[in-house]
Amino acid sequence: MSGPRFRSARLDRLGSAIFAEVAGWKREARSRGLSVINLDIGSPDQPPHELLRSALAEASLREDSYSYPGTDGTLAFRETVARWFDRRFGVRLDPTSEILSLMGTQDGLAHLPLAISNPGDAALLPDPGYPVYGAGLAVAGVEAIPLPLMAENGYLPDFEAIPQAVWDKVKFMILNYPSNPLSVTADLAFFERAVHTARRHGVLLVHDNAYSEMAFDGIRPPSVMEIPGAADIAIEFHSMSKSFHLAGTRLGFAVGNKEALSALRELKNNIDFGVFLGTQAAGIAALEMDMNSPKPIAGLYESRRDAFVGALREQGWDVLLPNATMFLWAQVPAGWSSRAFSQSLLASTGVASIPGNAFGALGEGYVRLALVESESVLLDAAQRIGGFIGSTEPVGSE
Structure with a gap:
């Protein structure tokens, strides 16, 4: 018999399984004692009003x-x-x-x-x-x-x-x-x-x-x-x-x-x-x-955006300033593929992101980072990322 009996071939057409794969990378990082900063999934970290x-x-x-x-x-x-x-x-x-x-x-x-x-x-x-x-x-x-x-x-x-x-x-x-x-x-x-x-x-x-x-x-x-x-x-x-x-x-x-x-x-x-x-x-x-009596959420993420982008730029990563959503779309440093950068960043620093090619072929060369942590945690993430970029050579592209 070839292939699993109880699994549809349709599942093979669903596309990227990168979200589950990144979850595995995070488990591996934690098993080695790293504190993980979850900037991969856009899950709000605050409760509703x-x-x-x-x-x-x-x-x-x-x-x-x-x-x-x-x-x-x-x-x-x-x-x-x-x-x-x-x-x-x-x-x-x-x-x-x-x-x-x-x-x-x-x-x-x-x-x-x-x-x-x-x-x-x-x-x-x-x-x-x-x-x-x-x-x-x-x-x-x-x-x-x-x-x-x-x-x-x-x-x-x-x-x-x-x-x-x-x-x-x-x-x-x-x-x-x-x-x-x-x-x-x-x-x-x-x-x-x-x-x-x-x-x-x-x-x-x-x-x-x-x-x-x-x-x-x-x-x-x-x-x-x-x-x-x-x-x-x-x-x-x-x-x-x-x-x-x-x-x-x-x-x-x-x-x-x-x-x-x-x-x-x-x-x-x-x-x-x-x-x-x-x-x-x-x-x-x-x-x-x-x-x-509006209590818009956008202000929270705008403040986080300003703090995180400013800190990343100070660390030498000139990311673009987004004008909406809870995400940064950041071009990876020269010589890296999206997946290699995302995986190596997490393995070295504990900062989790999503490789850009998970979102389509034109996403290659980028990673997505979610603004779903407090400003203090985002500043910690920026320092970790800066140290990684400054000390690590690209491991190749795919």
Whole structure:
């Protein structure tokens, strides 16, 4: 017999397993007595605001919170999303047909290809881009076509450079601004071009807007839904995980095109029963708080960004200053591959990062570092990195 009996060959198409591999590197480093600084996974290190924890606790004590919640999400949650969306973006949504609750945006993004595509279809994915995009396509049997994001274009895709033959077989394209891992933003003029392009070629525009509330220097990232007519051709995903430090509760939502949301809802009706009612209560409290007495998380990460980037530059690593998200996208020193640098850095210093090529071929030559530790820990990490860069020769590239 060749190969494991109880493992699908589909798993081989899921792409990079680097997150699990880095976890193994961390275990090895700890076994040798190193103190590890976790800058690899974008998991918030702070708890949600006390108001949100109280809302979750109170709802959890209610006897009626433990029935199946329903895939749509409660009407109260969807109506609150609609009010928040109108306040934040000036866009009115129908809570009954244009909003769908999710167990985090990753849930929706991973399942979307199964709901709207057929095996043999194709989709355009950002390169570099978040790995779950490709994983969802692999499970659905959909071909992934890279959408190059280049520094010379401000890390925005060049739609005109895509051959018509590609457009002819593409069912949808995914965009992500503010971008993970690139930490760049896009303006309304770009989204106007994106909507026009999607309409011209008859493809669904899927925008991952998980970091809409995590931009710096006064930037307020827009929604694609602000473009007139966008709901005819686009859907957008939003997350409660990063903006409100509710990562462990698993809550997000999708808005926009009714047909695409209906297809995703129909799929999810067959595979889950929706988000816990207590979690939705916490989500309502978060959005209400943001509308009535905002306590934005972005300031915390902007302060960490300034401290960490400044310290890294003092150590001789001239990394770029990101204008959004909780990540730094840093070019590795000359002579290193992404993977070799990330692995050697962790083995030598205990500082964990993610190799850039985990996010696509164009991520080679970079690493992603997450701002998910206190400023004092980040400054410690910068000192360790500086000592590594100053004393270690490249071990080769791959």
